[in-house]
Amino acid sequence: MRASLLQIGPDGDEPVDSLRDRASSLVQEQAGADLVILPELWTTGAFAFERFAAEAEPLRGPTYELMAESARKTGVWLHAGSIPERAEDGTLYNTSLVFGPDGELAASYRKMHRFGFDRGEAVLMGAGTELVTVALPGTTLGLATCYDLRFPELFRGLVDAGAELLVVPAGWPERRRAHWTLLAQARAVENQAYVLAVGSAGTHAGVPQAGHSIAVDPWGAVLAEAGHGQQVLTVDLDPARVAATREEFPALKDRVLGR
Numbered sequence: 001m002r003a004s005l006l007q008i009g010p011d012g013d014e015p016v017d018s019l020r021d022r023a024s025s026l027v028q029e030q031a032g033a034d035l036v037i038l039p040e041l042w043t044t045g046a047f048a049f050e051r052f053a054a055e056a057e058p059l060r061g062p063t064y065e066l067m068a069e070s071a072r073k074t075g076v077w078l079h080a081g082s083i084p085e086r087a088e089d090g091t092l093y094n095t096s097l098v099f100g101p102d103g104e105l106a107a108s109y110r111k112m113h114r115f116g117f118d119r120g121e122a123v124l125m126g127a128g129t130e131l132v133t134v135a136l137p138g139t140t141l142g143l144a145t146c147y148d149l150r151f152p153e154l155f156r157g158l159v160d161a162g163a164e165l166l167v168v169p170a171g172w173p174e175r176r177r178a179h180w181t182l183l184a185q186a187r188a189v190e191n192q193a194y195v196l197a198v199g200s201a202g203t204h205a206g207v208p209q210a211g212h213s214i215a216v217d218p219w220g221a222v223l224a225e226a227g228h229g230q231q232v233l234t235v236d237l238d239p240a241r242v243a244a245t246r247e248e249f250p251a252l253k254d255r256v257l258g259r
């Protein structure tokens, strides 16, 4: 299974339409991949708080339409990262969209853990409440977003729901890059699952982004890691390695709590 991690980000005050076109072109360059993944809030930047309300869209808005078409034209599973979603009651959510190769929406996930403590996303957006997994041929994705990476119980819940490939679009800051890499590996090791964590490029609202998208195998080995700028990271995964790792080293069966 081939995955392409598209590490992009807004370039200065780049208009959203230009970003959408850039993302769509990059997706369409990935023909031949099975799964393509974009970062968190790539239409605004994860720290451009004032843009969340201005650029918020309904679930089936312009980003949805273009990404659905991009998935269909390219014939890939597309995790289109997340958008600032405006729900019917006006609440904003940080919502990930996953499309099948037919361009149909396979799943959406509203980020559960909002970042910022008493500011930013934590006060501007609502919290998701649903664990979301997506069945692909040969594997099951578990969806999480950025700050969620710090909450191992979410990932264990996804694994209990059948996830074997944990996908984490993010807008993680450079300042805490060491945590990003460490936590991506930790989530892979403890859950004996693949982790594909896709960071953003550039500087958003004055916050330099870590980039450093990373692919980790179920044993915790780093398969590939990006640098800082816009980059496509392509990795080949063997979904059968998840079951093999869990069988060879059956630590998940030794759980005492939470079963």
Ligand SMILES: O=C(O)CCC(=O)C(=O)O
Binding pocket: 046, 114, 115, 145, 146, 147, 148, 150, 171, 172, 173, 176, 179
């Ligand atoms: O947890 C962190 O250090 C970064 C989280 C973050 O930037 C986010 O969730 O948007």
